[in-house]
Amino acid sequence: MDIGSATSATPYRPQASALDGVQDAQARTEAASAQIAAGNLDPAVVLDLTAAQVDFAANAKVLQATQENSQRLLDMLA
Numbered sequence: 001m002d003i004g005s006a007t008s009a010t011p012y013r014p015q016a017s018a019l020d021g022v023q024d025a026q027a028r029t030e031a032a033s034a035q036i037a038a039g040n041l042d043p044a045v046v047l048d049l050t051a052a053q054v055d056f057a058a059n060a061k062v063l064q065a066t067q068e069n070s071q072r073l074l075d076m077l078a
Contacts, residue, residue: 015066021059028052 032049035042 014062018059018062018066022056022063025052025056025059029056 028048029052032045032052035045036049
């Protein structure tokens, strides 16, 4: 794969990537929460829940940053 090729490259879309990350973290949180509610206190489940929370927060920050950058760009163009 030629990284410099404009025809084969797909643009990086941080909003879409962050949204996918938020949705993945939400699904993992729901799955781990259901297991914990059922009484499964396996450390791996608790760790996955904690990791999903961190992933959710990180992706939410990316969404916030892209929104702020878009607003700054619009302010410069106004």
